[in-house]
Amino acid sequence: MIELQDFRAARRAISDHMRLTPVYAASNFADNMAFGSAKRIPELFLKLENMQVTGSFKARGAMNAALALDDAKRSMGLCTASGGNHGMGVIHAARTLGVPVKIFLPTNTPKPKIEKLRAQGVDVALIGAVWDDANRAAMDHARESGMAYIHPFADPRVIAGQGTIALELLEQQPDLDTLVVAIGGGGLISGVATAARLLRPSIRVIGVEPTGAATLFESLKANEVVTLPSVNTAATSLAPRQSSALNVDLIGKNVDRIALVSDEEMQKAANWLWKDLGIAVELSAAAGIAAIMTDRLGVNDPGRVGVIICGTGTDGIK
Known part of the structure; x- marks a missing residue:
């Protein structure tokens, strides 16, 4: 609740x-x-x-979730899967906190959003046809790397x-x-x-x-x-x-x-x-x-x- x-x-x-x-x-x-x-x-x-x-609006939820992490988890960096906007929110949170970030995008992400994210100079991976595919890859990466995974909606x-x-x-x-x-x-x-x-x-x-x-x-x-x-x-x-x-x-x-x-x-x-x-x-x-x-x-x-x-x-x- x-x-x-x-x-x-x-x-x-x-x-x-x-x-x-x-x-x-x-x-x-x-x-x-x-x-x-x-x-x-x-x-x-x-x-x-x-x-x-x-x-x-995505910056709001991403920032609140990132600020709630303990120092040890936060220091490992943030990762997520996004259609674009949540990715920008997570990047903003990571930069505010001074930690690494990786963003997974599906291939159906509009090209301007892909370019906008890549222009931030962060690690961006295009994986899967739809968001659900990219999300599975992001969760796998979080488990393997120790990064904190920030879900775009189910958190x-x-x-x-x-x-x-x-x-x-x-x-x-x-x-x-x-x-x-x-x-x-x-x-x-x-x-x-x-x-x-x-x-x-x-x-x-x-x-x-x-x-x-x-x-x-x-x-x-x-x-x-x-x-x-x-x-x-x-x-x-x-x-x-x-x-x-x-x-x-x-x-x-x-x-x-x-x-x-x-x-x-x-x-x-x-x-x-x-x-x-x-x-x-x-x-x-x-x-x-x-x-x-x-x-x-x-x-x-x-x-x-x-x-x-x-x-x-x-x-x-x-």
Whole structure:
């Protein structure tokens, strides 16, 4: 069980190494043309984690997990498997602590992310077709080398770090009725939903996955961890074939429903964020806006809606 005190402790631990990202009121820029299939354009408040250090919320969880290690384990260095953003977060943590780092990436990682990671001058290995393959290699390396392995989503310390977003957001915009959160492995929504519900039990939380990687959607439907036979989405940071029992449990308890959106719908949402708001995001970070544009939240009146814009990039812009 992750308690409110764990989220507050994580916030204290990482605050010197993170940015307090802004919340942007976007409703005035939402028009009927862009949001044509929505019954009603809600009041939108965007939590801009694309402005976080390393360009993504992932820095929060990686830093909290790294700071929790004892000195002996930490000195051996950090390693992980990533679709890109978590890798940057682990690199940031390793550099802050002054320890070695190794990052494993699947071959479906977008080329700009590979180049961004390699430009950091750290050890980067491309292994496996999807994240799950790279993750097995990273865990093997951690066992063999003694490095500390930092899981991108199935670690209570990582989840607590990601949940600090909810603490900030509900202070910055305390009257939100609904939170909309993109889902990859489930670390972000596990932390945000759990922390938000502990602070305000009545708040509605809706997750969003790609139709080509409905990992948590299928797991919640089956009430167990489901391994997808394959994934098919350009939003590769939302595309593990399998989550974990920890994430399935937390999401099942704290998330109202999961909406599914297509790559084309995420592309349209990313274009709107760029052309109307000047916010450049990776495809994955537009998932929440895509669900709102296509009226997939599943409620007649979502009220005041907070959307986490989880990562910067240009692959969402056409």
